[in-house]
Amino acid sequence: MGSSFKTSCFGVGAPFNGVFLALGLVSMTLCFSGAFSELTKFQQGAKPDGSLDLLVVGDWGRKGTYNQSKVAEQMGRIGNEMGIDFVISTGDNFYDNGLTGVDDPAFEQSFTSIYTAQSLQKPWYTVLGNHDYRGDVLAQLSPVLRKLNSRWLCMRSFIVETETADFFFVDTNPFVDEYWAIPNEHSYDWRGVIPRHRYIETLLKHVDVALRESSAKWKIVVGHHPIRSVGHHGNTVELDQLLLPILEANHVDLYVNGHDHCLEHISGITSPIQFLTSGGGSKAWRGIDDSANKDGLRFYYDGQGFMSLSLTPDRCEFVFYDLNGQVLHKWEISKELHFAN
Numbered sequence: 001m002g003s004s005f006k007t008s009c010f011g012v013g014a015p016f017n018g019v020f021l022a023l024g025l026v027s028m029t030l031c032f033s034g035a036f037s038e039l040t041k042f043q044q045g046a047k048p049d050g051s052l053d054l055l056v057v058g059d060w061g062r063k064g065t066y067n068q069s070k071v072a073e074q075m076g077r078i079g080n081e082m083g084i085d086f087v088i089s090t091g092d093n094f095y096d097n098g099l100t101g102v103d104d105p106a107f108e109q110s111f112t113s114i115y116t117a118q119s120l121q122k123p124w125y126t127v128l129g130n131h132d133y134r135g136d137v138l139a140q141l142s143p144v145l146r147k148l149n150s151r152w153l154c155m156r157s158f159i160v161e162t163e164t165a166d167f168f169f170v171d172t173n174p175f176v177d178e179y180w181a182i183p184n185e186h187s188y189d190w191r192g193v194i195p196r197h198r199y200i201e202t203l204l205k206h207v208d209v210a211l212r213e214s215s216a217k218w219k220i221v222v223g224h225h226p227i228r229s230v231g232h233h234g235n236t237v238e239l240d241q242l243l244l245p246i247l248e249a250n251h252v253d254l255y256v257n258g259h260d261h262c263l264e265h266i267s268g269i270t271s272p273i274q275f276l277t278s279g280g281g282s283k284a285w286r287g288i289d290d291s292a293n294k295d296g297l298r299f300y301y302d303g304q305g306f307m308s309l310s311l312t313p314d315r316c317e318f319v320f321y322d323l324n325g326q327v328l329h330k331w332e333i334s335k336e337l338h339f340a341n
């Protein structure tokens, strides 16, 4: 019963799985009736003037080693200066193989005891990376972790609504053919995802509908895998084919990801979308793909660091920092405000 429930309710916030499973048949009825067919939404407060400041970090969970703690320290400093409202994690939260369970000490060693600055005691809206799927993926999605640390808000796909911008978090892992190959050097925890084609089809539909219904001034999509990147992993062709057309049709402003262990900004060629990689939370130094198409490439840094994002109704600014907190790249986008007479 448990697995069939999860199969039927992909795309729905997994932290609810435990609740649904506990409720048994009643929950299954609700699920099949479509009552929970849309992506879960969080309402996130902004500052009194409507502005919003946040940090983005990815590919980080290494128990403080490999400069994770140095990046965390600078995130705390910049986060304090900006008065950030929340943090986004672009996935690969716990290396090398996710968490072993809700009692895995890596949660404390790589998250709670690393991001200790006062400014970082804000919601951490978090997606899963491929390394997270190599462990007990339901552990990261479990409300047990949220009880251990209330900052932790990890789901497969969900929406964060603010006064100024809407953020659409998309679970990109099931899209990648390589992870489904048999034989495979890694094993992935696909509970809640199979059958794959239905998961992807429904997820794309939900994302499309949610984007279309959004009247936010800024639409920002977050996933683990890059659509465009000139880094080690490069473009994710499955997302290029299946997700990008939906983002372009719905006038998405930013696509933000991790996976490639670098900091990177590429401007869209076929649309105004800005592609931003923030995957330098600890892993880095994998080089640049010399053969990659570099059209629209504005910035590439092959080391550790993170990104900030500041939004007002008519202005969006993102900044990339290295592990010393030095500004490496800054970009601003403006939108005209239209007032009704």
Ligand SMILES: [Zn+2]
Pocket: 092, 129, 130, 131, 224, 258, 259, 260
């Ligand atoms: Zn990854």
